[in-house]
Amino acid sequence: MTTTPRIALVTGANQGIGLQIASDLAKAGLTVLLASRNPDRGEAAAQTLEGDVHPIQLDVTDGASIRAAVEEVESRFGRLDILINNAAISRANGQESETMESYIQRSRATLIPVEEVRAVWETNVFGVLAVTQAFVPLLRKSDDARIVNVSSGLGSLTVNAAPHPYRATFNPGYGASKTALNAITLAFAIDLEDEGIKVNAVTPGFTKTALNNYEGTDTVEQGAAEAVRVALLGRDGPTGTFTGWQNETVPW
Numbered sequence: 001m002t003t004t005p006r007i008a009l010v011t012g013a014n015q016g017i018g019l020q021i022a023s024d025l026a027k028a029g030l031t032v033l034l035a036s037r038n039p040d041r042g043e044a045a046a047q048t049l050e051g052d053v054h055p056i057q058l059d060v061t062d063g064a065s066i067r068a069a070v071e072e073v074e075s076r077f078g079r080l081d082i083l084i085n086n087a088a089i090s091r092a093n094g095q096e097s098e099t100m101e102s103y104i105q106r107s108r109a110t111l112i113p114v115e116e117v118r119a120v121w122e123t124n125v126f127g128v129l130a131v132t133q134a135f136v137p138l139l140r141k142s143d144d145a146r147i148v149n150v151s152s153g154l155g156s157l158t159v160n161a162a163p164h165p166y167r168a169t170f171n172p173g174y175g176a177s178k179t180a181l182n183a184i185t186l187a188f189a190i191d192l193e194d195e196g197i198k199v200n201a202v203t204p205g206f207t208k209t210a211l212n213n214y215e216g217t218d219t220v221e222q223g224a225a226e227a228v229r230v231a232l233l234g235r236d237g238p239t240g241t242f243t244g245w246q247n248e249t250v251p252w
């Protein structure tokens, strides 16, 4: 049995929902590894939190950065209990403050540049795949490991196959990247089932963050809640689920 506090690593935790997840887990008594692609932003974010919080550099699109992060976690902590794949981008056009309306219009399937789709998938899909594969050996050293992938209801094929008011936001970039992330979540859940490592996807609601030009309507506290709930489930918790707050099943 593990007697030390559980150790959780959150990617993209220097701002937004990831920072709130890190804060909530630290307040719950966990040791939190606050991962950030920019070390200065990670350091500054970690200083705003209470509890046992350690900033760590991790760019999910950079193999050398991922390897260095794994080595650092191994040498300092020896294992990982919870991996939260939260880092993501919604666009790669270099326009941080683009309005949602402009983003939705120019990201339609007939218009979005293939290069932008590749860049979004590099972070949201291949980044999660690479980070998860790299940390599985450390998760195997935990006696109760789990992986939480922060996905999006926008990636649900079932939801988007039927008419609904926000359907135009489903595009080959962000929307489809989250569909692929859901598929990868299920693949890891199947692969790791016999070892007892739990792998689940969660979705925040429409949350006010940089990802959507701060046009979201939920607070980051609300946005983080389901990821935190699933991260804190015990060894009897389910695997291979896709849920929103509070344990609401979202169709794949």
Ligand SMILES: NC(=O)c1ccc[n+]([C@@H]2O[C@H](COP(=O)([O-])OP(=O)(O)OC[C@H]3O[C@@H](n4cnc5c(N)ncnc54)[C@H](OP(=O)(O)O)[C@@H]3O)[C@@H](O)[C@H]2O)c1
Pocket (backbone or CB within 6 Å): 011, 012, 013, 014, 015, 016, 017, 018, 036, 037, 038, 041, 058, 059, 060, 061, 085, 086, 087, 088, 089, 123, 127, 150, 151, 152, 153, 203, 204, 205, 206, 207, 208, 209, 210, 211, 212, 216, 223
């Ligand atoms: N906001 C919503 O309404 C909403 C809804 C559904 C799902 N989600 C999901 O919630 C998660 C968090 O998003 P958010 O809304 O909190 O957005 P956010 O405020 O833009 O935060 C995204 C985080 O990901 C980091 N990141 C981006 N590329 C990275 C890379 N290559 N390596 C490491 N970190 C990287 C960002 O770092 P920098 O600060 O350096 O850019 C930032 O810390 C995402 O998975 C998103 O898809 C959000």
